[in-house]
Every structure is written in C-alpha cells, then in structure tokens.
Amino acid sequence: MAMFRPRRFLAAAAVAAALAAPSVTQAATPGNALVMAWNIDAISTFDPAQIGEVVTSELFNNTCDYIAAFDPRDEKKVVPGLAERWDVSPDGQQITFHLRDNLRFPSGEKATAQDLAWSMQRVVKLGFGNAATLTEYGFTKANVEQMITAADDRTLVMKLDKPYPTTLILQAIAANRVGALLDRKTIMAGEVNGDLGNKFLATRTACVGPYNLRQWNAGETVVLEANPNYWDTAPKLRRIIIRHVAEAGTQRLLLEKGDIDIARNLTPEDMQALEKVPGITLSRARMPQLVYWGFNNSNPIFANEKVRLAMRYLIDYDALAKTIMAYDGVPRASFVQLGAFGALDEKQGQPFSLDLARAKQLLTEAGYPDGFETTLIFGTLPYSGPIAQHIQANAAKVGVRIRLEQMANAQLFARHRGREFQTAMLAWQTSVPDAQGNASRLIANPDNRAEAKLTQYPAWRHAFQSEAANATVAAALLERDEAKRAEMYYQLQRDMMQSGPTAIMFQTIQVAGIRSNVRNWLWHGFSTYYALASKD
Amino acid sequence: MSGAATTPSRRPVLPGRGATALRVVVSIAVTLFGLMALTFFIGRMLPLDPVAAILGDNATQEAYEAMRAQLGLDQPIWVQFFRYVGDILRLDLGTALTTGRPVLSDIARVFPATIELATVGIIIGTGLGIPLGVMAAAYRDTPVDYFVRVFGLLGYSTPNFWLGLMGLVLFYATLGWVGGPGRIDTAFQWDVEPVTDLLLVDTAMAGQWEIFRDVLGHIILPASILGFGALAYISRMTRSFMLEQLAQEYVVAARVKGLSWMRTVWLHAFRNVAVQVVTVVALAYAFLLEGAVLTETVFAWPGFGRYLTNALLAGDMNAVVGCTLLIGIIFVGLNLLTDLLYRLFDPRTH
Numbered sequence: 001m002a003m004f005r006p007r008r009f010l011a012a013a014a015v016a017a018a019l020a021a022p023s024v025t026q027a028a029t030p031g032n033a034l035v036m037a038w039n040i041d042a043i044s045t046f047d048p049a050q051i052g053e054v055v056t057s058e059l060f061n062n063t064c065d066y067i068a069a070f071d072p073r074d075e076k077k078v079v080p081g082l083a084e085r086w087d088v089s090p091d092g093q094q095i096t097f098h099l100r101d102n103l104r105f106p107s108g109e110k111a112t113a114q115d116l117a118w119s120m121q122r123v124v125k126l127g128f129g130n131a132a133t134l135t136e137y138g139f140t141k142a143n144v145e146q147m148i149t150a151a152d153d154r155t156l157v158m159k160l161d162k163p164y165p166t167t168l169i170l171q172a173i174a175a176n177r178v179g180a181l182l183d184r185k186t187i188m189a190g191e192v193n194g195d196l197g198n199k200f201l202a203t204r205t206a207c208v209g210p211y212n213l214r215q216w217n218a219g220e221t222v223v224l225e226a227n228p229n230y231w232d233t234a235p236k237l238r239r240i241i242i243r244h245v246a247e248a249g250t251q252r253l254l255l256e257k258g259d260i261d262i263a264r265n266l267t268p269e270d271m272q273a274l275e276k277v278p279g280i281t282l283s284r285a286r287m288p289q290l291v292y293w294g295f296n297n298s299n300p301i302f303a304n305e306k307v308r309l310a311m312r313y314l315i316d317y318d319a320l321a322k323t324i325m326a327y328d329g330v331p332r333a334s335f336v337q338l339g340a341f342g343a344l345d346e347k348q349g350q351p352f353s354l355d356l357a358r359a360k361q362l363l364t365e366a367g368y369p370d371g372f373e374t375t376l377i378f379g380t381l382p383y384s385g386p387i388a389q390h391i392q393a394n395a396a397k398v399g400v401r402i403r404l405e406q407m408a409n410a411q412l413f414a415r416h417r418g419r420e421f422q423t424a425m426l427a428w429q430t431s432v433p434d435a436q437g438n439a440s441r442l443i444a445n446p447d448n449r450a451e452a453k454l455t456q457y458p459a460w461r462h463a464f465q466s467e468a469a470n471a472t473v474a475a476a477l478l479e480r481d482e483a484k485r486a487e488m489y490y491q492l493q494r495d496m497m498q499s500g501p502t503a504i505m506f507q508t509i510q511v512a513g514i515r516s517n518v519r520n521w522l523w524h525g526f527s528t529y530y531a532l533a534s535k536d
Numbered sequence: 537m538s539g540a541a542t543t544p545s546r547r548p549v550l551p552g553r554g555a556t557a558l559r560v561v562v563s564i565a566v567t568l569f570g571l572m573a574l575t576f577f578i579g580r581m582l583p584l585d586p587v588a589a590i591l592g593d594n595a596t597q598e599a600y601e602a603m604r605a606q607l608g609l610d611q612p613i614w615v616q617f618f619r620y621v622g623d624i625l626r627l628d629l630g631t632a633l634t635t636g637r638p639v640l641s642d643i644a645r646v647f648p649a650t651i652e653l654a655t656v657g658i659i660i661g662t663g664l665g666i667p668l669g670v671m672a673a674a675y676r677d678t679p680v681d682y683f684v685r686v687f688g689l690l691g692y693s694t695p696n697f698w699l700g701l702m703g704l705v706l707f708y709a710t711l712g713w714v715g716g717p718g719r720i721d722t723a724f725q726w727d728v729e730p731v732t733d734l735l736l737v738d739t740a741m742a743g744q745w746e747i748f749r750d751v752l753g754h755i756i757l758p759a760s761i762l763g764f765g766a767l768a769y770i771s772r773m774t775r776s777f778m779l780e781q782l783a784q785e786y787v788v789a790a791r792v793k794g795l796s797w798m799r800t801v802w803l804h805a806f807r808n809v810a811v812q813v814v815t816v817v818a819l820a821y822a823f824l825l826e827g828a829v830l831t832e833t834v835f836a837w838p839g840f841g842r843y844l845t846n847a848l849l850a851g852d853m854n855a856v857v858g859c860t861l862l863i864g865i866i867f868v869g870l871n872l873l874t875d876l877l878y879r880l881f882d883p884r885t886h
Contacts, residue, residue, distance in 0.1 A: 253716070453602070
C-alpha cells in the first residue's frame with residue numbers, strides 16, 4: 001500500500017470545496033409588494049361555496065368584496081361594502097341592498113345585482129359546507145330563487161322567513177363570503193357537468209375586490225395583484241406575495257434576514273425571541289375560534305353532567321395560559337368568544353381553576369369514586385399534544401385513566417363527525433361576532449337521533465341535546481330587544497359551563513411577526529385588510 | 537427427466553433478446569399492477585374521509601351522500617377498483633382534493649423541483665462519495681480512512697431536519713453565503729420563462745446568469761445536505777467494495793509489475809467495482825427522488841416529498857396513489873437502468 005500524501009489529499013478536497021462553494025445575490029423584499037411567509041397547504045379551492053379554512057378565507061376576503069364588510073377597527077360593526085346602503089322593512093323580514101354604481105369585474109363587465117343574486121343562490125344550490133350559512137336562516141334549494149332576487153341592476157332584495165336581528169343577518173350573510181359578487185358569465189363559461197363553476201373556481205377567482213388572484217401554485221406561492229379598476233381607494237401595495245414556508249424556524253430566519261415582511265406561523269419560542277429583536281414587532285388578533293375538549297354523551301359515563309363538570313376542574317387554565325398557550329390563546333370556558341355580542345366578560349366567561357378535590361367529589365357523586373378509563377383523540381395542532389398530556393396527568397390523580405390517541409386531522413374530523421370517540425379535542429370557529437353563531441351549533445341540536453346525522457352540528461356529534469337550551473337558542477334568535485337577547489345568552493353560557501357537552505378551554509389568538517417598515521397592518525377575527533397596508 | 541431430453545429440437549418462441557425484453561415488460565407490468573392494487577386497498581382501509589375533506593365541516597348529510605355518490609364511493613369495492621385501474625390506464629389519476637387540480641398536473645409541477653434538488657444532491661454525493669470511499673480503502677487504517685468513516689457516520693446519523701436548520705442559521709442568516717429557503721429570490725420570481733421547470737437549466741438556456749447564480753445559491757445548501765446523506769452511503773459502500781478488490785492477487789501482480797499505487801487503485805481495482813457502485817448510486821438517487829420531506833420542509837422547497845406527505849395527512853387518496861405509483865415507476869425504472877448498465881459494463885453478462 002502506498003503512503004498517505006496529505007498535500008495531494010488536501011488539494012483534492014480544496015477543489016471539491018471550491019466546486020461546491022455557493023455564489024449568491026440577495027434581494028430585500030420589493031418596495032411595492034408585501035411578502036409573507038405562511039403555511040398555505042390548506043388552500044384547496046377559491047369557491048366561496050366551499051372555502052372553510054383560515055388561509056383561503058383571508059385571501060378570498062382580499063380578492064372578493066361582499067355586500068357589506070366588517071369595520072377594520074371594530075369587528076362587531078358592519079359597514080357598507082358592495083352595497084352603499086340598505087333598507088329594512090318594518091316587519092324585519094326583508095332587506096333591500098342598493099349596490100354601488102361603479103362595480104366592474106376583472107373581465108371589464110359591469111357587475112350587477114343579478115350577478116349577486118345568482119352568486120348567493122348557487123351557494124345554496126351546491127350544498128357544500130357554506131350553504132349552512134344561508135340555510136340556517138331559512139333559505140333552501142327550493143325557495144332561494146324567490147327569497148334572494150334582483151329588482152334591477154343595482155337592487156338586491158333578500159326576504160327572510162322570520163324576523164331575525166338585522167345586525168345578525170348583516171354579519172352572518174351580507175359580510176360573509178356567501179355575499180360575494182361573482183362574475184356569472186365568466187364562471188358559467190367554465191361550467192363542467194352542471195357544477196355551477198365549482199371546478200373553475202377551484203383554482204381562480206372571478207369577482208369584485210381590491211386584489212386579483214394572479215397566481216396560486218399549491219404548496220409554493222400565492223400572488224395577488226392590485227385591481228386597477230377597483231371601486232374604492234386603490235390598494236397601496238401593488239402585490240401581495242405569499243410564500244409557502246411550513247417550518248416556523250425557517251419563517252423566523254427569513255423575517256430576521258429581511259427576505260419577508262411578515263411571518264404568520266411562528267412558534268411561541270420564536271415569538272418570545274422576536275419580541276427582543278429590533279425592527280420586528282408582533283401583532284396579535286383574537287380569533288373567533290374556541291379550542292375545546294368534547295365529550296360523547298352517547299357514552300353513559302359522559303351522559304352524566306357531573307362527570308362532564310368534573311372534567312372541567314382537571315384543566316389548569318392559568319398554567320396553560322402562561323406556558324403552552326402563552327402566544328396562542330386566552331383562557332375561555334364560555335361557548336361565546338370574547339368580542340362577540342352576548343359574550344360574558346373574561347372573568348365570568350372563565351370561572352374554572354384546577355381543583356382536583358372538587359373533581360374527585362363530583363366523580364364520587366356521579367358514581368365513579370374510583371374513576372374510569374377513557375380515550376382522548378386529538379389532531380396535529382401544535383398545542384393539542386401538550387394540552388392532552390396535561391389533562392391526562394391531572395386526570396390520573398383522580399383515578400381517570402385517559403389513553404391518548406393522536407391522528408391526522410382528516411381522521412380526527414371523520415371520527416368526530418361519526419360519533420366514533422369518547423372524548424376529543426378540536427377547535428371550532430364561528431363566522432359571526434354574535435353569540436348566536438356558536439349557540440346554534442355548539443349548543444343547539446334539533447334532532448339527537450343517530451340516524452338524523454346532523455353532522456354539521458357539533459352538539460349532535462357530541463350526542464348532546466337539551467330541550468331547554470334549544471328553546472333558549474331559538475327564542476334569543478328572534479328577540480328584538482337587544483338587552484333581553486344578550487341576557488338570554490349570558491344565562492345560557494352560565495348554564496352550559498356547568499352542564500354543556502364540551503369543556504371549552506381557550507379562544508385562540510393569531511400572531512404575526514412583522515418588520516417595522518410595514519405600516520397599517522390591520523386585522524381582527526373576521527378579516528385582514530391587505531389593501532390598507534403600506535411600506536416605508 | 538428434463539424437458540430438454542424429451543423435446544430436443546424445440547426452439548424458443550422468441551429469440552433471446554426478445555424473450556428477455558418481454559420478461560422485463562411483464563415483470564414491470566406485474567409490479568405496477570401490484571402497486572396499484574396495494575395502494576388502492578390500503579387507501580380504502582385507511583380511516584380517512586375524502587367526502588368530509590371536500591365538503592368541509594358544516595355540510596349536511598344530504599350533501600355528504602350526494603358527494604359520496606359523485607365520487608363513486610357508494611359502489612361495490614371491486615367496481616371502484618376496476619374504475620380506478622381504467623382511469624389510470626387512461627392516465628387519469630383523478631383530481632387532488634388538496635389542490636383542486638388533476639393529480640398528474642400537480643406531479644408534473646412539483647416533480648421538477650425534486651428532480652433538480654436530487655440531481656444536484658446526487659452529483660455532490662457521488663462526486664465526493666466515490667473518491668472518499670476509494671481513498672479510504674486505498675489508505676485503510678490511516679487518518680484518511682478514519683476521517684471518511686467518521687464523516688460517513690455523521691452523514692448517516694445526523695437528522696436532515698436539524699442539519700438544514702443549522703445550515704440555514706450559519707450559511708444563510710449569519711454568513712450570508714447562500715440564498716434563503718425557496719428555489720429563487722422573490723425579485724426574480726417572474727423573470728424565468730419555464731421550459732423544463734428545472735430552474736438551473738432554464739436560466740442557463742436563457743443565458744440569465746445572474747438568476748442562475750441566485751438559483752444556485754438557493755439550491756446548494758439543501759442539495760449539499762441531501763448529498764451528505766448520499767455521500768455517506770456511497771462512500772461506505774465504495775470503501776467496502778474496494779477493500780475486497782484490493783485484497784485480490786491481481787493487485788499485487790500489478791504492483792509487482794511496477795504500476796503506481798494510485799494507477800493500480802483507480803485503473804484496475806476501481807474498474808472492477810464500478811458496476812456495483814453504479815447500483816449503489818442509482819439506489820441513492822431513487823431515494824432522493826422519492827422526496828426528502830424534511831429537507832423540503834425546512835427549505836420551503838415545493839417538491840414531491842412535501843406534496844405526498846400533505847396528501848397523506850389530508851386523506852387525499854388520489855394524490856397519494858398517484859405519487860406512490862410514480863415512486864414505483866422510479867424504482868422500477870432505475871432498476872431497469874442498472875440492469876442495462878450491468879450489461880454494458882460487465883462482459884460476463886454479454
């Protein structure tokens with residue numbers, strides 16, 4: 001064997017290293033564009049009949065205007081959108097919307113009330129998840145063409161089967177994506193097998209809004225471009241570029257380096273570190289989303305309300321709020337989110353604390369002095385696992401042995417919808433800043449029979465039905481006196497915190513890391529306003 | 537009694553090469569059909585609900601049943617299977633639930649990013665792995681050998697995820713030597729005319745050298761990390777093959793004849809392990825093409841591995857089946873290629 005020759009070896013290594021040496025240029029974000037890093041895996045369609053998750057909702061809000069809008073600075077207040085004004089009939093069962101005169105689609109065609117009526121009717125006819133937004137207020141496939149009509153090019157008439165609170169209808173329908181004005185002609189040209197353009201809208205938008213969807217490469221990038229024919233003040237930034245970055249640590253590096261302006265999926269550790277970095281601020285917005293531990297009432301153990309109440313005393317709300325949920329949520333035990341009409345305040349809406357003795361006593365009264373065995377299923381939200389372990393550890397101290405099962409979210413939803421669980425941890429988001437939004441789903445359950453399959457009601461999924469609660473929800477919905485209506489919701493929240501089907505734990509917060517050259521980043525639980533943002 | 541004894545004059549139906557080709561085609565067809573059947577039935581057994589994934593959380597049972605019928609999920613399982621095989625034979629892999637687009641066009645979009653990353657990775661892995669493996673064997677039990685073995689061990693055992701993040705912190709955030717996550721800087725995003733969707737190739741063909749340098753800056757770190765893993769595998773295997781050859785008598789004979797050690801190693805011993813090394817490199821390349829999920833996640837690389845993982849997590853079985861078939865085709869294809877190279881390099885197979 002020959003001798004080892006270090007010089008020759010080092011020379012070869014140097015050549016190899018030189019070949020691999022990178023050579024780069026680096027560009028800061030363009031001045032006329034807002035560049036965001038966000039996990040956009042969840043985007044699967046831009047059809048307003050079908051959109052159901054946070055990312056697409058935000059993008060759709062910024063590409064399509066609705067009949068009305070939420071005030072950027074007050075999420076409870078509804079302000080004119082596509083409609084410059086509206087009239088309500090004396091009996092409260094008809095709202096007439098008067099559209100603006102200068103509405104045009106990206107195709108250049110004039111946008112009319114006929115287009116708007118068609119857009120809303122198609123949501124009901126398609127029957128996807130968002131149809132519930134309209135069917136909840138009496139619109140059906142059979143009646144929607146009579147209930148939502150265009151009187152002329154600029155007048156849309158919406159008839160209601162009951163005198164619902166006008167503010168609630170404005171929030172729930174007029175300021176919701178089901179109230180988007182779609183380009184009927186363009187969409188119907190792309191219709192496939194009578195799908196009313198559902199396939200066409202899977203990858204594009206065709207509506208009136210401040211930005212147009214220029215490009216969506218799934219799992220890669222979304223680009224919005226300012227609409228030059230926008231009816232309102234033109235957006236300050238020409239482009240919104242969203243880069244798909246799934247890893248939080250990578251988002252943080254990009255933000256610190258200045259290659260993005262905003263990071264949307266930071267971990268608590270990243271946020272804690274970024275708070276100390278000059279030139280970067282954290283912006284928070286409370287979401288209308290509740291994280292809860294739900295109990296299947298078809299199981300005899302959880303049919304007992306004392307057991308359900310005992311479970312609430314196993315949650316250390318304060319400790320979780322300071323640790324696992326420090327940047328992700330605020331403690332909340334009421335089913336009505338903070339900020340909504342009819343919500344109990346922070347203190348009244350979360351009266352629980354960790355109390356193992358009380359939990360033990362309730363279990364004894366319920367007939368389970370030695371506890372029992374159960375399972376808790378949960379998905380892939382980052383805080384689900386730690387919270388589940390926290391509950392498991394406390395439960396073990398009172399004899400309740402919980403087996404934890406983590407699974408893909410799709411599997412979790414399927415098990416939950418099918419009542420195939422004992423206990424489950426999920427999140428539920430409402431689309432209205434009104435107690436009715438959650439009361440009608442998390443509490444009310446019109447038919448608890450298994451064969452009824454009212455899977456759109458979490459209360460049904462939990463096999464929970466209370467005639468008294470159903471009656472209160474129905475009465476509150478039609479109460480014209482706002483003070484009385486609010487009081488009805490207050491009492492319902494107090495009752496449900498004692499006997500409801502779920503232990504609500506947290507109201508989530510969304511946090512974004514933002515570079516300080518970004519100005520006027522406005523957002524709340526129901527929308528984010530790209531068109532108002534600017535850069536130095 | 538042998539068949540040859542009873543039918544001595546019987547001739548094969550096809551001449552030698554034709555029969556071999558037919559055997560290969562049948563073998564590939566059976567493998568892919570088995571893969572299709574396996575993915576289909578596993579997909580049906582998974583407790584995932586594609587209907588709920590399409591309709592969302594709020595849909596009524598009526599809408600749910602209608603969509604189930606539209607997707608054909610209300611049909612007997614064998615009907616579903618034959619429809620599925622028929623669709624695949626027409627190259628219709630269905631629509632991905634996660635993107636709303638045809639699976640085939642999704643794969644055509646994400647696969648070039650992975651091919652580009654894997655190819656640069658395998659060039660680095662092979663370019664360094666083979667010389668290191670040969671040198672480690674040639675200088676067995678010297679510091680060179682120890683270095684290569686420890687280096688290889690690190691490549692095997694260090695998690696790519698951690699290595700990627702550390703690499704970004706050091707080379708991107710601190711030293712600024714490489715580009716950040718993603719394939720290209722935002723500023724250049726609209727300046728490349730996609731021809732092959734391999735950005736290095738497209739920018740080079742267009743003579744856009746500034747953008748080429750930017751793309752190279754973005755790919756070099758993730759490719760190096762992937763290449764590091766491949767290097768570990770290739771160098772260790774090469775070393776092992778070489779040690780066997782260097783112990784052969786013809787090596788001693790070559791040295792006795794006065795050949796230098798390096799000429800003996802590279803021109804005689806290495807030539808005899810080249811075929812085995814090709815197999816190792818092909819396997820390493822196949823694993824890289826299959827997609828490096830964690831590396832793609834850390835580097836925000838819009839590739840095949842991430843697409844497949846997201847599809848799995850979302851219960852998007854059309855996409856999962858499409859990707860699985862592609863992986864099967866990659867492995868079958870590279871196996872075939874390796875066989876052909878064997879025939880080319882090894883005279884004993886002629």
